[in-house]
Amino acid sequence: MEGNVLEECVLELFRIGVVKFGSFTLKSGMQSPVYFDLRIIISFPKLLETVAQLMWEKRPGTDYQLVCGVAYTGIPIATVISNKQDVPMVIRRKETKGYGTKKMVEGIYEKNQECLMIEDVIVSGSSVYETVETLVELGLEVKDAVVFLDREQGGASNLTALGINIIPVITLTELMEILLKHGRVNQDTYNSVKEFVASHNDTSIVTKAKISCKNGIKVTDRKDQTFESRISTTNHPLSRRLFKIMLRKKTNLCVAADVATSQQLLSLADQLGPHICLLKTHVDLMSDFTLDTTQELKELAEKHNFLLFEDRKFGDIGNTVAKQYSGGAHKVVEWAHLVTAHALPGPGVIEGLASAAQDQERGCVLVSQMSSVGALTSNEYVNGCSRLAENHTYFVVGFVSQSSVSGDSRFILFTPGVQLEKSVDGLGQQYVTPRAAVLERGADIIIVGRGITQASDPVATAITYKHQAFSAYEERVAGGTS
Ligand code: S5P
Numbered sequence: 001m002e003g004n005v006l007e008e009c010v011l012e013l014f015r016i017g018v019v020k021f022g023s024f025t026l027k028s029g030m031q032s033p034v035y036f037d038l039r040i041i042i043s044f045p046k047l048l049e050t051v052a053q054l055m056w057e058k059r060p061g062t063d064y065q066l067v068c069g070v071a072y073t074g075i076p077i078a079t080v081i082s083n084k085q086d087v088p089m090v091i092r093r094k095e096t097k098g099y100g101t102k103k104m105v106e107g108i109y110e111k112n113q114e115c116l117m118i119e120d121v122i123v124s125g126s127s128v129y130e131t132v133e134t135l136v137e138l139g140l141e142v143k144d145a146v147v148f149l150d151r152e153q154g155g156a157s158n159l160t161a162l163g164i165n166i167i168p169v170i171t172l173t174e175l176m177e178i179l180l181k182h183g184r185v186n187q188d189t190y191n192s193v194k195e196f197v198a199s200h201n202d203t204s205i206v207t208k209a210k211i212s213c214k215n216g217i218k219v220t221d222r223k224d225q226t227f228e229s230r231i232s233t234t235n236h237p238l239s240r241r242l243f244k245i246m247l248r249k250k251t252n253l254c255v256a257a258d259v260a261t262s263q264q265l266l267s268l269a270d271q272l273g274p275h276i277c278l279l280k281t282h283v284d285l286m287s288d289f290t291l292d293t294t295q296e297l298k299e300l301a302e303k304h305n306f307l308l309f310e311d312r313k314f315g316d317i318g319n320t321v322a323k324q325y326s327g328g329a330h331k332v333v334e335w336a337h338l339v340t341a342h343a344l345p346g347p348g349v350i351e352g353l354a355s356a357a358q359d360q361e362r363g364c365v366l367v368s369q370m371s372s373v374g375a376l377t378s379n380e381y382v383n384g385c386s387r388l389a390e391n392h393t394y395f396v397v398g399f400v401s402q403s404s405v406s407g408d409s410r411f412i413l414f415t416p417g418v419q420l421e422k423s424v425d426g427l428g429q430q431y432v433t434p435r436a437a438v439l440e441r442g443a444d445i446i447i448v449g450r451g452i453t454q455a456s457d458p459v460a461t462a463i464t465y466k467h468q469a470f471s472a473y474e475e476r477v478a479g480g481t482s
């Protein structure tokens with residue numbers, strides 16, 4: 001009986017346009033071939049009642065004293081359940097009101113009351129978790145969440161790992177089977193959704209307590225782990241070296257030596273060497289840069305214990321970047337430990353660079369976000385970079401970014417656009433302070449160019465940046481950001 005009601009309900013939801021096929025960007029930035037928009041159900045009161053009834057029948061417990069719908073679509077469903085079953089309801093606001101009682105939760109409740117969560121669709125499970133977190137902070141007991149549709153993208157296992165029992169009325173696969181069986185979709189559409197589900201099931205949740213949960217396994221967020229502990233989690237030898245250098249020299253400063261001559265570069269490298277973990281170059285800015293310069297640069301890097309980072313931003317097909325990296329006038333692969341690369345070409349750019357590196361200890365940093373005004377690095381692009389990195393940890397060391405694009409402690413985040421004062425230059429560069437870069441934007445390493453190279457006393461200025469950035473890192477791992 002329930003099977004028929006469910007099938008009819010799914011067909012009706014399809015008829016009114018709740019299920020859409022095409023190309024959709026989800027809240028997380030993920031691109032999906034299917035979208036489930038249950039919001040419109042408020043325009044179909046009878047169908048809303050059926051959905052609410054199907055969800056209520058799935059409740060695992062017997063004595064809930066409250067129901068709570070996750071904003072927004074969970075709220076009207078929970079309202080119907082509350083009304084029909086005579087169970088009081090609470091609502092958790094998305095933002096605290098700036099006036100009145102400033103309450104996060106509306107409705108009357110008492111500590112230790114058991115509350116059933118109601119949500120329309122889960123992807124990672126983060127919306128459910130955020131709501132549960134607030135209710136639990138107020139002393140309510142929340143163990144069970146009924147969702148109408150589980151998109152099977154890791155949300156259920158993430159929530160289970162965080163102690164929430166998640167019960168879907170239907171999974172995306174089951175929904176697609178019903179639509180296929182009744183001829184509402186063809187086999188190709190069915191297959192494309194199945195493929196999507198199989199390849200996009202590794203979503204994650206980061207909790208307020210900074211525990212993140214990925215693939216159903218709890219892990220502490222990158223930002224809260226010490227460089228020391230990350231030495232053992234990363235599998236890239238250059239990341240391990242960088243962590244060790246940063247700890248030994250107490251510096252997470254990378255200087256961008258964007259100068260015009262080899263002499264200026266070598267002189268900066270020697271003066272600033274004791275205070276940096278990395279020296280970033282754009283050797284194509286110099287007219288006189290030769291392989292002799294690289295020899296001297298390598299000696300200075302040895303002498304002061306820092307790594308060399310050529311910011312070439314490789315961004316072509318694998319075959320081309322492999323030749324650009326190993327050949328040309330600069331033979332970058334022979335002297336630069338790290339290079340930057342754009343993720344735009346896809347995996348080929350990393351594989352091309354890695355093939356040219358052969359067995360030398362080399363790595364790349366993917367440009368995930370840029371510091372310039374109007375950068376086109378959308379959420380989808382950022383997520384794509386993370387997936388590329390996760391699949392190429394043998395070569396990708398981390399990301400150039402402006403926010404905490406990854407909670408994965410194996411990756412190092414490099415943040416440029418840093419000066420002692422928040423400001424802009426005349427060509428779209430935007431600056432934040434070293435403290436903001438580390439504490440608010442999640443940088444592990446700050447990249448500073450003109451703030452140091454054009455200072456009247458570059459060494460003294462580098463020391464100021466070094467102290468500010470490293471103490472912000474120490475504060476962060478000590479729990480200072482919460
Ligand atoms: O988004 C970015 C990425 C990079 S690598 N924004 C940046 O500014 N960079 C580089 O960082 C840029 O090419 C330059 O070498 C350095 C910033 O220099 P500054 O003088 O503005 O501090």
